[in-house]
Amino acid sequence: MRKSWSIAVRVLGLSFLAAALASPVLAASGNAARGQTKAAACAGCHGADGNGGADPTWPKLAGQDADYIAKQLVDFKSGARKDPIMAGMAAPLSAQDAKDIGAYYAGLKAKAGAAKSAELAKQGERIYRGGITNRGVSACMSCHGPSGHGIPPRYPRVSGQGPAYTEKQMLAFKSGARSNDGDIMTRIAFRMSEQEIKAVSDYMAGLH
Ligand code: HEC
Ligand code: HEC
Incomplete structure (x- = not known):
């Protein structure tokens, strides 16, 4: 009995370890190359390099955390976060599209900004x-x-x-x-x- 417990503990311990090692990979499960293709329609407002566009209320996405971006896209789609423009942009995206797009923007370089006053x-x-x-x-x-x-x-x-x-x-x-x-x-x-x-x-x- 004891022996089987210790084996179970060891097996469990290993699977925890494996899960811990795998989680960064899971978190970054978006495919940046596919994300780039899917983000073609976004460049007009968020910039070809992800550093924003002509209107100062269009945010920079370059260097933003991939999971955060994916979450926002899912939220725009469901209406949990409301924006008339982004609701339309997020509507056709699947959860995987959102992850791929997140991975793409996370890999772009954020340009430094400056305080005005x-x-x-x-x-x-x-x-x-x-x-x-x-x-x-x-x-x-x-x-x-x-x-x-x-x-x-x-x-x-x-x-x-x-x-x-x-x-x-x-x-x-x-x-x-x-x-x-x-x-x-x-x-x-x-x-x-x-x-x-x-x-x-x-x-x-x-x-x-
Ligand atoms: C016509 C302009 C426009 C287009 C095109 C557009 N966006 Fe946006 N996006 C916005 C605006 C405006 C906001 C800010 C909404 C708000 O104020 O809450 C925004 C916000 C976002 C955010 C949230 C950023 C943050 O820091 O929370 C993400 C993510 C995003 N857009 C991704 C995309 C993706 C992906 C596409 C293409 C599929 C796209 N956008 C296309 C205008 C646009
Ligand atoms: C306890 C943790 C916590 C603290 C403290 C905190 N934030 Fe946040 N902040 C968050 C979380 C979580 C989000 C993301 C919310 C979401 O998922 O939409 C966020 C989102 C934001 C955003 C939106 C970013 C975007 O791209 O749209 C801004 C801006 C922001 N925080 C500014 C601030 C400022 C300014 C302060 C201090 C006065 C502050 N935060 C303090 C947790 C925190």
């Missing part, structure tokens, strides 16, 4: 690094990383993003218009003023 960026930096303690706003850095590169697979990259896009998302989280975040960002943004949102958005644009 030194004064706003200074205020934004305090919020990004230290949060707003008396209102229970956690430091953004604790989830999005000290350089804003995100922590895959859950926390997206926020550095270098166009400040108009970031501000629009923060205001949407604040109002609840964007609520596909498991209640994390909506709670944070709800406690921030519009001015604080502007400041942290400007700071993150220049973060790299």
